[in-house]
Amino acid sequence: MMKVPLNLSTMLERAEKLFPKKEVVSRTLTKIHRLTYKEIGERTRRLASVLVELGVQPGDKVASFAWNQHRHLEAYFAVPGIGAVLHMVNIRLSAEHIIYIINHAENKVLLIDEDLLPIIEKVKDQLTTVKHFILMTDQEELPESSIQPLYSYEKLLASGDPTFAFRKDIDEYSPAGMCFTSATTGNPKGVVYTHRALFLHSMCLGLVDTLALSETDVSMPVVPMFHVNAWGMPYAATWFGAKQVLPGPQFTPKILADLIEQEKVTVTAGVPTIWLGLLQEIEKSNRDMSSLRSVVCGGSAAPVSLIKAYEEKHKIPFLHAYGMTETTPVVTVSRLKTYQNDLPLEERMLIRAKQGLLVPGLEMRVVGDQGDVAWDGKEMGELLLKGPWIADGYYKDERTAENFRDGWLHTGDIATVDEEGFVKLVDRTKDLIKSGGEWISSVDLENALMAHEAVFEAAVVAVPSEKWDERPVACVVLKEGFKGKVSEKELIDFLAPKFAKWWLPDAVVFMDEIPKTSVGKMLKRALRDQIRDKVKVG
Ligand code: AMP
Secondary structure (H helix, E strand, O other), X not given: OOOOOOOOHHHHHHHHHHOOOOEEEEEOOOOEEEEEHHHHHHHHHHXXXXXXXXXXXXXXXXXXXXXXXXXXXXXHHHHHHOOOEEEEOOOOOOHHHHHHHHHHOOEEXXXXXXXXXXXXXXXXXXXXXXXXXXXXXXXXXXXXXOOOOEEEHHHHHHOOOOOOOOOOOOOOOOEEEEEEXXXXXXXXXXXXXXXXXXXXXXXXXXOOOXXXXXXXXXXXXXXXXXXXXXXXXXXXXXXXXXXXXXXXXXXXXXXXXXXXXHHOOOEEEEOHHHHHHHHHHHHHHOXXXXXXXXXXXXXXXXXXXXXXXXXXXXXXXXXXXXXXXXXXXXXXXXXXXXXXXXXXXXXXXXXXXXXXXXXXXXXXXXXXXXXXXXXXXXXXXXXXXXXXXXXXXXXXXXXXXXXXEOOEEEEEEEEEEOOOOOEEEEEEOOOEEEEOOEEEEXXXXXXXXXXXXXXXXXXXXXXXXXXXXXXXXXXXXXXXOOOOOOOXXXXXXXXXXXXXXXXXXXXXXXXOOOOEOOOOOEOXXXXXXXXXXXXXXX
Protein backbone atom coordinates (compact mmCIF):
# COMPACT_ATOMS: atom_id res chain seq x y z
CA MET A 1 0.00 0.00 0.00
CA MET A 2 1.05 3.60 -0.47
CA LYS A 3 2.73 5.35 2.35
CA VAL A 4 0.58 8.47 2.48
CA PRO A 5 0.92 10.50 5.66
CA LEU A 6 -2.35 11.35 7.42
CA ASN A 7 -2.66 15.12 7.04
CA LEU A 8 -5.34 17.47 8.36
CA SER A 9 -5.44 19.72 5.30
CA THR A 10 -6.94 16.86 3.25
CA MET A 11 -10.06 17.29 5.38
CA LEU A 12 -10.60 20.89 4.33
CA GLU A 13 -9.64 20.13 0.73
CA ARG A 14 -12.37 17.49 0.62
CA ALA A 15 -14.95 19.97 1.93
CA GLU A 16 -13.84 22.57 -0.63
CA LYS A 17 -14.06 20.12 -3.52
CA LEU A 18 -17.09 18.03 -2.64
CA PHE A 19 -19.20 20.32 -0.46
CA PRO A 20 -18.39 23.89 -1.58
CA LYS A 21 -22.00 25.00 -1.14
CA LYS A 22 -22.52 23.70 2.35
CA GLU A 23 -22.48 26.23 5.16
CA VAL A 24 -20.69 27.14 8.32
CA VAL A 25 -22.98 29.31 10.44
CA SER A 26 -21.04 31.36 12.94
CA ARG A 27 -22.35 33.65 15.68
CA THR A 28 -20.09 36.57 16.59
CA LEU A 29 -20.68 39.64 18.75
CA THR A 30 -22.31 41.53 15.91
CA LYS A 31 -24.16 39.01 13.76
CA ILE A 32 -24.69 35.54 12.39
CA HIS A 33 -22.23 34.84 9.57
CA ARG A 34 -22.96 32.32 6.84
CA LEU A 35 -19.95 31.07 4.92
CA THR A 36 -19.76 28.21 2.47
CA TYR A 37 -16.93 25.70 2.60
CA LYS A 38 -15.68 27.32 -0.61
CA GLU A 39 -15.38 30.61 1.27
CA ILE A 40 -13.97 28.99 4.40
CA GLY A 41 -11.41 27.23 2.20
CA GLU A 42 -10.28 30.46 0.53
CA ARG A 43 -10.16 32.33 3.81
CA THR A 44 -8.18 29.53 5.44
CA ARG A 45 -5.65 29.60 2.60
CA ARG A 46 -5.40 33.39 2.95
CA LEU A 47 -4.73 33.01 6.67
CA ALA A 48 -2.11 30.33 6.02
CA SER A 49 -0.29 32.59 3.55
CA VAL A 50 -0.44 35.52 5.99
CA LEU A 51 1.06 33.42 8.78
CA VAL A 52 3.92 32.40 6.48
CA GLU A 53 4.44 36.10 5.65
CA LEU A 54 4.59 36.85 9.36
CA GLY A 55 7.43 34.37 9.66
CA VAL A 56 5.66 31.35 11.09
CA GLN A 57 7.77 28.28 10.34
CA PRO A 58 6.92 24.58 10.49
CA GLY A 59 6.91 23.51 14.13
CA ASP A 60 6.18 27.03 15.40
CA LYS A 61 3.24 27.49 17.73
CA VAL A 62 0.38 29.85 16.98
CA ALA A 63 -2.09 30.45 19.79
CA SER A 64 -5.81 31.15 19.66
CA PHE A 65 -7.74 32.86 22.45
CA ALA A 66 -11.20 32.50 21.10
CA TRP A 67 -14.75 31.19 21.22
CA ASN A 68 -16.37 28.78 18.79
CA GLN A 69 -16.61 30.87 15.63
CA HIS A 70 -15.61 30.65 11.97
CA ARG A 71 -12.25 32.45 12.28
CA HIS A 72 -11.23 29.97 14.92
CA LEU A 73 -12.24 27.17 12.54
CA GLU A 74 -10.05 28.74 9.85
CA ALA A 75 -7.11 28.70 12.27
CA TYR A 76 -7.86 25.01 12.98
CA PHE A 77 -6.81 24.23 9.40
CA ALA A 78 -4.54 27.14 8.39
CA VAL A 79 -2.02 26.62 11.19
CA PRO A 80 -1.46 22.86 10.72
CA GLY A 81 -1.71 23.45 6.97
CA ILE A 82 1.67 25.22 7.07
CA GLY A 83 3.17 22.64 9.40
CA ALA A 84 2.75 24.83 12.49
CA VAL A 85 0.89 23.98 15.69
CA LEU A 86 -2.34 25.60 16.93
CA HIS A 87 -2.35 26.09 20.70
CA MET A 88 -5.97 26.59 21.74
CA VAL A 89 -5.62 28.59 24.94
CA ASN A 90 -8.31 28.00 27.56
CA ILE A 91 -9.84 31.46 28.06
CA ARG A 92 -11.15 30.51 31.50
CA LEU A 93 -7.78 30.00 33.12
CA SER A 94 -6.37 32.47 35.65
CA ALA A 95 -4.10 35.22 34.32
CA GLU A 96 -1.11 33.45 35.87
CA HIS A 97 -1.87 30.21 34.05
CA ILE A 98 -2.59 31.96 30.75
CA ILE A 99 0.83 33.62 30.94
CA TYR A 100 2.49 30.33 31.83
CA ILE A 101 0.96 28.26 29.03
CA ILE A 102 1.55 30.83 26.29
CA ASN A 103 5.17 31.24 27.35
CA HIS A 104 5.73 27.53 27.92
CA ALA A 105 4.35 26.71 24.48
CA GLU A 106 6.54 29.51 23.05
CA ASN A 107 3.66 30.92 21.03
CA LYS A 108 4.78 33.30 18.30
CA VAL A 109 1.40 34.61 17.15
CA LEU A 110 -1.74 35.14 19.20
CA LEU A 111 -5.19 35.24 17.56
CA ILE A 112 -7.59 36.99 19.92
CA ASP A 113 -11.38 37.23 19.94
CA GLU A 114 -12.64 40.79 20.23
CA ASP A 115 -14.32 40.60 23.63
CA LEU A 116 -11.36 38.74 25.12
CA LEU A 117 -8.83 41.43 24.26
CA PRO A 118 -8.92 43.05 27.74
CA ILE A 119 -7.71 39.77 29.28
CA ILE A 120 -4.68 39.70 26.98
CA GLU A 121 -4.01 43.43 27.45
CA LYS A 122 -3.61 42.80 31.18
CA VAL A 123 -0.97 40.11 30.69
CA LYS A 124 0.73 41.20 27.48
CA ASP A 125 3.90 42.51 29.14
CA GLN A 126 4.56 39.09 30.58
CA LEU A 127 4.13 37.22 27.30
CA THR A 128 7.75 36.76 26.36
CA THR A 129 7.51 34.91 23.04
CA VAL A 130 4.51 36.42 21.21
CA LYS A 131 5.64 38.60 18.32
CA HIS A 132 2.29 39.28 16.62
CA PHE A 133 -1.14 39.95 18.09
CA ILE A 134 -4.12 39.58 15.72
CA LEU A 135 -7.66 40.62 16.60
CA MET A 136 -10.56 38.57 15.27
CA THR A 137 -13.33 41.14 14.90
CA ASP A 138 -16.16 42.13 12.55
CA GLN A 139 -15.38 45.83 13.05
CA GLU A 140 -13.59 47.82 10.34
CA GLU A 141 -11.80 49.93 12.93
CA LEU A 142 -9.83 48.26 15.68
CA PRO A 143 -10.55 49.35 19.25
CA GLU A 144 -8.06 51.47 21.20
CA SER A 145 -5.59 49.06 22.72
CA SER A 146 -2.43 49.04 24.78
CA ILE A 147 -1.20 46.28 22.47
CA GLN A 148 0.74 47.78 19.58
CA PRO A 149 0.91 46.77 16.87
CA LEU A 150 -2.41 44.97 16.86
CA TYR A 151 -3.34 43.49 13.49
CA SER A 152 -6.85 43.16 12.11
CA TYR A 153 -7.57 39.56 11.11
CA GLU A 154 -9.81 40.65 8.25
CA LYS A 155 -7.33 43.21 6.90
CA LEU A 156 -4.56 40.63 6.97
CA LEU A 157 -6.80 38.15 5.18
CA ALA A 158 -7.58 40.72 2.50
CA SER A 159 -3.87 40.78 1.66
CA GLY A 160 -3.55 36.98 1.77
CA ASP A 161 -3.45 34.44 -1.05
CA PRO A 162 -6.75 32.54 -1.59
CA THR A 163 -4.95 29.89 -3.67
CA PHE A 164 -2.16 29.18 -1.18
CA ALA A 165 -1.19 25.48 -1.24
CA PHE A 166 -1.08 23.62 2.06
CA ARG A 167 2.06 21.63 2.80
CA LYS A 168 1.92 18.00 1.82
CA ASP A 169 5.34 17.01 3.14
CA ILE A 170 4.28 16.90 6.78
CA ASP A 171 5.15 13.77 8.72
CA GLU A 172 1.92 12.39 10.18
CA TYR A 173 3.50 12.25 13.62
CA SER A 174 4.16 16.01 13.51
CA PRO A 175 2.27 18.15 15.97
CA ALA A 176 -0.83 19.94 14.65
CA GLY A 177 -2.51 21.20 17.81
CA MET A 178 -2.15 21.49 21.54
CA CYS A 179 -4.30 22.08 24.60
CA PHE A 180 -3.42 22.32 28.28
CA THR A 181 -5.17 20.49 31.07
CA SER A 182 -5.22 21.40 34.75
CA ALA A 183 -2.84 19.68 37.14
CA THR A 184 -3.67 18.82 40.74
CA THR A 185 -1.54 21.77 41.69
CA GLY A 186 0.61 24.28 39.91
CA ASN A 187 0.72 25.02 36.23
CA PRO A 188 -1.43 23.28 33.61
CA LYS A 189 0.10 20.44 31.59
CA GLY A 190 0.30 20.53 27.79
CA VAL A 191 -0.94 17.82 25.46
CA VAL A 192 0.22 17.87 21.84
CA TYR A 193 -2.00 16.35 19.13
CA THR A 194 -0.41 14.99 15.97
CA HIS A 195 -1.95 15.10 12.49
CA ARG A 196 -2.25 11.33 12.72
CA ALA A 197 -4.10 11.35 16.04
CA LEU A 198 -6.58 14.02 14.96
CA PHE A 199 -7.16 12.27 11.63
CA LEU A 200 -7.85 8.87 13.17
CA HIS A 201 -9.94 10.36 15.98
CA SER A 202 -12.07 12.23 13.42
CA MET A 203 -12.63 9.00 11.54
CA CYS A 204 -13.76 7.43 14.79
CA LEU A 205 -16.34 10.22 15.30
CA GLY A 206 -17.88 9.17 11.99
CA LEU A 207 -18.43 5.56 13.03
CA VAL A 208 -22.10 4.72 13.36
CA ASP A 209 -21.65 3.24 16.83
CA THR A 210 -19.64 6.24 18.03
CA LEU A 211 -21.03 9.71 17.18
CA ALA A 212 -22.15 8.74 13.66
CA LEU A 213 -21.21 12.21 12.44
CA SER A 214 -22.03 12.51 8.73
CA GLU A 215 -22.79 14.83 5.83
CA THR A 216 -26.46 14.65 6.76
CA ASP A 217 -25.75 16.29 10.12
CA VAL A 218 -25.89 19.86 11.30
CA SER A 219 -23.14 19.81 13.90
CA MET A 220 -23.03 22.31 16.78
CA PRO A 221 -20.17 21.87 19.23
CA VAL A 222 -21.03 23.79 22.39
CA VAL A 223 -17.96 22.38 24.09
CA PRO A 224 -15.33 25.09 23.58
CA MET A 225 -12.86 24.88 20.73
CA PHE A 226 -10.19 25.52 23.41
CA HIS A 227 -11.21 22.39 25.33
CA VAL A 228 -9.79 19.30 23.59
CA ASN A 229 -10.50 20.65 20.09
CA ALA A 230 -14.26 20.90 20.79
CA TRP A 231 -14.05 17.10 21.12
CA GLY A 232 -12.82 16.91 17.52
CA MET A 233 -16.15 17.91 15.99
CA PRO A 234 -14.89 20.82 13.86
CA TYR A 235 -12.34 18.60 12.10
CA ALA A 236 -14.75 15.72 11.50
CA ALA A 237 -17.71 17.90 10.47
CA THR A 238 -15.55 19.74 7.92
CA TRP A 239 -14.13 16.51 6.56
CA PHE A 240 -17.55 14.90 6.14
CA GLY A 241 -19.09 18.06 4.67
CA ALA A 242 -21.60 18.51 7.48
CA LYS A 243 -23.17 21.92 8.02
CA GLN A 244 -21.63 23.46 11.15
CA VAL A 245 -23.09 25.88 13.65
CA LEU A 246 -20.61 27.67 15.90
CA PRO A 247 -22.41 29.36 18.80
CA GLY A 248 -19.84 32.09 19.45
CA PRO A 249 -19.20 34.28 22.48
CA GLN A 250 -21.10 34.46 25.77
CA PHE A 251 -23.95 32.24 24.62
CA THR A 252 -26.97 31.55 26.80
CA PRO A 253 -29.40 28.60 26.83
CA LYS A 254 -31.79 30.83 24.87
CA ILE A 255 -29.19 31.48 22.17
CA LEU A 256 -28.47 27.74 21.92
CA ALA A 257 -32.18 26.91 21.63
CA ASP A 258 -32.61 29.61 18.96
CA LEU A 259 -29.71 28.21 16.94
CA ILE A 260 -31.01 24.64 17.22
CA GLU A 261 -34.46 25.73 16.05
CA GLN A 262 -33.33 28.06 13.28
CA GLU A 263 -30.47 26.01 11.89
CA LYS A 264 -32.06 22.59 12.50
CA VAL A 265 -29.08 21.29 14.46
CA THR A 266 -28.98 17.49 14.51
CA VAL A 267 -25.97 16.78 16.73
CA THR A 268 -24.54 18.88 19.51
CA ALA A 269 -22.03 18.26 22.30
CA GLY A 270 -21.24 19.74 25.68
CA VAL A 271 -20.96 19.21 29.43
CA PRO A 272 -23.96 18.39 31.68
CA THR A 273 -24.21 22.02 32.90
CA ILE A 274 -25.00 23.12 29.34
CA TRP A 275 -27.70 20.48 28.91
CA LEU A 276 -29.27 21.33 32.23
CA GLY A 277 -29.49 24.98 31.13
CA LEU A 278 -30.98 24.05 27.76
CA LEU A 279 -33.48 21.77 29.47
CA GLN A 280 -34.77 24.65 31.60
CA GLU A 281 -34.98 26.83 28.50
CA ILE A 282 -36.98 24.36 26.44
CA GLU A 283 -39.29 23.62 29.36
CA LYS A 284 -40.15 27.26 29.90
CA SER A 285 -40.40 28.36 26.28
CA ASN A 286 -41.82 25.34 24.45
CA ARG A 287 -39.20 25.08 21.68
CA ASP A 288 -39.14 22.87 18.62
CA MET A 289 -36.13 20.63 19.20
CA SER A 290 -37.26 17.92 16.80
CA SER A 291 -34.21 18.28 14.53
CA LEU A 292 -31.89 16.93 17.25
CA ARG A 293 -30.86 13.33 16.70
CA SER A 294 -28.12 13.32 19.35
CA VAL A 295 -27.17 15.44 22.36
CA VAL A 296 -23.69 14.27 23.27
CA CYS A 297 -22.80 14.78 26.92
CA GLY A 298 -19.36 14.33 28.47
CA GLY A 299 -16.70 15.99 30.58
CA SER A 300 -18.58 15.05 33.75
CA ALA A 301 -20.97 12.24 34.54
CA ALA A 302 -24.41 12.60 32.98
CA PRO A 303 -27.02 12.04 35.70
CA VAL A 304 -29.78 9.51 34.96
CA SER A 305 -32.37 12.22 35.63
CA LEU A 306 -30.89 14.37 32.84
CA ILE A 307 -30.85 11.50 30.33
CA LYS A 308 -34.44 10.66 31.25
CA ALA A 309 -35.64 14.24 30.98
CA TYR A 310 -34.26 14.53 27.45
CA GLU A 311 -35.30 11.14 26.20
CA GLU A 312 -38.51 10.29 28.00
CA LYS A 313 -40.01 13.73 28.40
CA HIS A 314 -38.72 15.56 25.34
CA LYS A 315 -37.96 12.65 23.00
CA ILE A 316 -34.46 14.00 22.32
CA PRO A 317 -31.83 11.25 21.98
CA PHE A 318 -29.04 11.71 24.51
CA LEU A 319 -25.58 10.13 24.37
CA HIS A 320 -23.17 9.88 27.28
CA ALA A 321 -19.46 9.82 26.38
CA TYR A 322 -16.19 9.94 28.26
CA GLY A 323 -12.73 11.24 27.46
CA MET A 324 -10.03 13.63 28.53
CA THR A 325 -7.59 16.19 27.14
CA GLU A 326 -4.93 13.49 26.98
CA THR A 327 -7.19 11.29 24.80
CA THR A 328 -8.17 13.73 21.99
CA PRO A 329 -10.81 13.05 23.68
CA VAL A 330 -13.33 10.32 22.82
CA VAL A 331 -12.67 7.06 24.70
CA THR A 332 -16.04 5.50 25.54
CA VAL A 333 -19.58 6.02 24.33
CA SER A 334 -22.60 4.63 26.12
CA ARG A 335 -24.84 2.95 23.58
CA LEU A 336 -26.85 -0.14 24.39
CA LYS A 337 -26.10 -3.37 22.59
CA THR A 338 -29.03 -4.59 20.48
CA TYR A 339 -30.04 -7.28 22.96
CA GLN A 340 -30.03 -4.78 25.83
CA ASN A 341 -32.89 -2.85 24.22
CA ASP A 342 -35.30 -5.42 25.66
CA LEU A 343 -34.34 -4.58 29.26
CA PRO A 344 -36.77 -2.60 31.44
CA LEU A 345 -36.47 1.21 31.15
CA GLU A 346 -34.81 1.70 34.55
CA GLU A 347 -32.11 -0.85 33.77
CA ARG A 348 -31.48 0.64 30.36
CA MET A 349 -31.12 4.10 31.88
CA LEU A 350 -28.61 2.87 34.44
CA ILE A 351 -26.47 1.39 31.67
CA ARG A 352 -26.77 4.53 29.54
CA ALA A 353 -25.60 6.62 32.49
CA LYS A 354 -22.37 4.61 32.62
CA GLN A 355 -19.47 6.04 30.64
CA GLY A 356 -19.89 3.23 28.14
CA LEU A 357 -18.03 0.94 25.77
CA LEU A 358 -14.51 1.56 24.53
CA VAL A 359 -14.54 2.93 20.96
CA PRO A 360 -12.82 0.96 18.17
CA GLY A 361 -9.10 1.69 17.93
CA LEU A 362 -8.26 1.99 21.62
CA GLU A 363 -7.15 -0.48 24.29
CA MET A 364 -7.97 -0.28 27.98
CA ARG A 365 -7.20 -1.95 31.27
CA VAL A 366 -8.74 -1.35 34.68
CA VAL A 367 -6.13 -2.15 37.28
CA GLY A 368 -6.59 -2.51 41.03
CA ASP A 369 -4.20 -3.52 43.82
CA GLN A 370 -4.30 -7.15 42.66
CA GLY A 371 -3.90 -6.44 38.94
CA ASP A 372 -6.61 -6.30 36.30
CA VAL A 373 -10.07 -6.19 37.89
CA ALA A 374 -12.81 -8.72 37.18
CA TRP A 375 -15.46 -7.48 34.76
CA ASP A 376 -18.20 -7.85 37.34
CA GLY A 377 -19.38 -4.26 37.68
CA LYS A 378 -18.06 -4.25 41.27
CA GLU A 379 -14.29 -4.49 41.48
CA MET A 380 -12.69 -1.07 41.11
CA GLY A 381 -9.39 -0.03 39.60
CA GLU A 382 -7.69 2.78 37.73
CA LEU A 383 -8.54 3.10 34.05
CA LEU A 384 -5.46 2.76 31.82
CA LEU A 385 -5.55 3.62 28.12
CA LYS A 386 -3.48 3.05 25.02
CA GLY A 387 -4.06 3.91 21.37
CA PRO A 388 -3.24 6.08 18.37
CA TRP A 389 -5.05 9.14 19.79
CA ILE A 390 -3.83 8.76 23.37
CA ALA A 391 -0.96 11.11 24.36
CA ASP A 392 2.35 9.60 25.45
CA GLY A 393 3.41 12.46 27.71
CA TYR A 394 2.97 16.12 28.61
CA TYR A 395 4.70 18.86 26.64
CA LYS A 396 8.15 19.54 28.12
CA ASP A 397 6.94 18.59 31.58
CA GLU A 398 8.55 16.58 34.34
CA ARG A 399 5.12 15.49 35.50
CA THR A 400 4.84 13.13 32.51
CA ALA A 401 6.08 10.23 34.64
CA GLU A 402 3.15 10.62 37.04
CA ASN A 403 0.59 9.61 34.41
CA PHE A 404 2.45 7.78 31.66
CA ARG A 405 4.05 4.47 32.64
CA ASP A 406 4.72 1.13 30.92
CA GLY A 407 3.20 2.35 27.67
CA TRP A 408 -0.16 3.24 29.24
CA LEU A 409 -1.87 6.49 30.16
CA HIS A 410 -2.90 6.25 33.81
CA THR A 411 -6.07 8.33 33.75
CA GLY A 412 -6.53 8.90 37.49
CA ASP A 413 -10.14 7.82 36.98
CA ILE A 414 -11.35 4.92 39.09
CA ALA A 415 -13.75 2.62 37.29
CA THR A 416 -15.64 -0.65 37.31
CA VAL A 417 -16.37 -2.70 34.21
CA ASP A 418 -19.54 -4.79 33.99
CA GLU A 419 -19.94 -8.19 32.33
CA GLU A 420 -20.84 -6.48 29.04
CA GLY A 421 -17.73 -4.29 29.08
CA PHE A 422 -19.43 -1.03 30.08
CA VAL A 423 -17.06 1.24 31.99
CA LYS A 424 -18.48 3.13 34.96
CA LEU A 425 -16.44 5.83 36.67
CA VAL A 426 -16.83 5.67 40.42
CA ASP A 427 -14.17 8.05 41.71
CA ARG A 428 -10.99 9.83 40.76
CA THR A 429 -7.57 9.94 42.33
CA LYS A 430 -6.84 13.47 41.13
CA ASP A 431 -7.62 16.03 43.78
CA LEU A 432 -9.51 18.35 41.47
CA ILE A 433 -13.02 19.74 41.36
CA LYS A 434 -14.95 19.85 38.09
CA SER A 435 -17.29 22.81 37.83
CA GLY A 436 -19.23 23.49 34.62
CA GLY A 437 -16.75 21.38 32.67
CA GLU A 438 -13.60 23.14 33.90
CA TRP A 439 -11.19 22.16 36.65
CA ILE A 440 -10.57 23.85 39.99
CA SER A 441 -7.52 22.83 42.01
CA SER A 442 -8.47 22.16 45.62
CA VAL A 443 -4.78 22.02 46.52
CA ASP A 444 -4.12 25.53 45.18
CA LEU A 445 -7.12 26.90 47.07
CA GLU A 446 -5.98 25.13 50.24
CA ASN A 447 -2.47 26.53 49.94
CA ALA A 448 -3.82 30.02 49.44
CA LEU A 449 -6.14 29.70 52.44
CA MET A 450 -3.31 28.47 54.62
CA ALA A 451 -1.46 31.69 53.82
CA HIS A 452 -4.10 33.61 55.82
CA GLU A 453 -2.82 34.44 59.30
CA ALA A 454 -5.93 33.03 61.00
CA VAL A 455 -6.03 29.68 59.21
CA PHE A 456 -4.57 26.65 60.92
CA GLU A 457 -5.70 24.07 58.41
CA ALA A 458 -7.85 24.02 55.28
CA ALA A 459 -9.37 21.37 53.06
CA VAL A 460 -11.32 22.20 49.93
CA VAL A 461 -13.77 19.55 48.78
CA ALA A 462 -16.14 19.04 45.87
CA VAL A 463 -19.79 19.27 46.86
CA PRO A 464 -22.30 18.00 44.30
CA SER A 465 -24.14 20.79 42.50
CA GLU A 466 -27.12 20.24 40.26
CA LYS A 467 -26.13 23.10 38.01
CA TRP A 468 -22.32 22.91 37.88
CA ASP A 469 -21.77 19.20 38.68
CA GLU A 470 -19.42 20.12 41.54
CA ARG A 471 -18.63 23.29 43.48
CA PRO A 472 -15.77 23.90 45.91
CA VAL A 473 -16.46 24.28 49.61
CA ALA A 474 -13.66 25.15 52.04
CA CYS A 475 -13.44 23.47 55.43
CA VAL A 476 -11.31 25.60 57.70
CA VAL A 477 -9.84 25.13 61.17
CA LEU A 478 -8.89 28.49 62.68
CA LYS A 479 -5.87 29.04 64.90
CA GLU A 480 -6.45 29.48 68.62
CA GLY A 481 -7.16 33.12 69.30
CA PHE A 482 -8.88 33.62 65.95
CA LYS A 483 -11.89 31.37 66.58
CA GLY A 484 -15.13 33.26 66.04
CA LYS A 485 -13.23 36.33 64.89
CA VAL A 486 -12.85 35.59 61.19
CA SER A 487 -15.83 35.50 58.84
CA GLU A 488 -16.53 33.44 55.74
CA LYS A 489 -16.58 36.64 53.69
CA GLU A 490 -13.17 37.70 54.95
CA LEU A 491 -11.60 34.43 53.78
CA ILE A 492 -13.32 34.53 50.38
CA ASP A 493 -12.22 38.17 49.94
CA PHE A 494 -8.70 37.06 50.81
CA LEU A 495 -8.76 34.47 47.98
CA ALA A 496 -10.50 36.68 45.44
CA PRO A 497 -7.47 38.53 44.00
CA LYS A 498 -5.56 35.29 43.49
CA PHE A 499 -8.08 33.22 41.54
CA ALA A 500 -10.63 33.39 38.74
CA LYS A 501 -14.02 34.27 40.25
CA TRP A 502 -15.58 30.89 39.46
CA TRP A 503 -12.81 29.17 41.46
CA LEU A 504 -13.87 30.81 44.74
CA PRO A 505 -15.51 28.40 47.22
CA ASP A 506 -19.30 28.67 47.47
CA ALA A 507 -19.05 28.36 51.25
CA VAL A 508 -16.58 28.19 54.12
CA VAL A 509 -17.36 25.74 56.90
CA PHE A 510 -15.50 26.35 60.16
CA MET A 511 -14.58 23.14 62.03
CA ASP A 512 -12.66 22.06 65.10
CA GLU A 513 -10.66 19.53 63.15
CA ILE A 514 -10.41 17.95 59.73
CA PRO A 515 -10.94 14.16 59.64
CA LYS A 516 -7.72 12.30 58.75
CA THR A 517 -6.41 8.79 58.14
CA SER A 518 -3.99 7.12 60.53
CA VAL A 519 -1.12 8.51 58.46
CA GLY A 520 -2.47 12.02 58.59
CA LYS A 521 -3.97 12.20 55.08
CA MET A 522 -7.11 14.29 54.89
CA LEU A 523 -10.20 12.13 54.48
CA LYS A 524 -11.79 14.23 51.80
CA ARG A 525 -14.55 11.79 50.98
CA ALA A 526 -15.65 11.63 54.61
CA LEU A 527 -15.45 15.39 54.79
CA ARG A 528 -17.58 15.77 51.71
CA ASP A 529 -20.22 13.41 53.10
CA GLN A 530 -20.13 15.28 56.41
CA ILE A 531 -20.79 18.71 54.92
CA ARG A 532 -22.73 18.11 51.70
CA ASP A 533 -26.16 18.51 53.31
CA LYS A 534 -25.09 21.40 55.52
CA VAL A 535 -24.02 23.85 52.84
CA LYS A 536 -25.78 25.43 49.91
CA VAL A 537 -23.88 25.52 46.65
CA GLY A 538 -24.70 27.20 43.33
P1 AMP B 1 -10.62 17.18 30.71
O1 AMP B 1 -9.24 16.77 30.39
O2 AMP B 1 -10.73 18.54 31.30
O3 AMP B 1 -11.54 16.99 29.55
O4 AMP B 1 -11.15 16.22 31.86
C1 AMP B 1 -11.13 14.82 31.74
C2 AMP B 1 -11.66 14.20 32.99
O5 AMP B 1 -13.02 14.60 33.16
C3 AMP B 1 -11.67 12.70 33.01
O6 AMP B 1 -10.41 12.17 33.38
C4 AMP B 1 -12.75 12.43 34.03
O7 AMP B 1 -12.26 12.57 35.35
C5 AMP B 1 -13.75 13.54 33.76
N1 AMP B 1 -14.78 13.11 32.81
C6 AMP B 1 -14.81 13.28 31.48
N2 AMP B 1 -15.92 12.76 30.94
C7 AMP B 1 -16.62 12.21 31.96
C8 AMP B 1 -17.86 11.50 32.06
N3 AMP B 1 -18.60 11.25 31.00
N4 AMP B 1 -18.23 11.10 33.29
C9 AMP B 1 -17.50 11.36 34.38
N5 AMP B 1 -16.33 12.03 34.35
C10 AMP B 1 -15.89 12.44 33.15
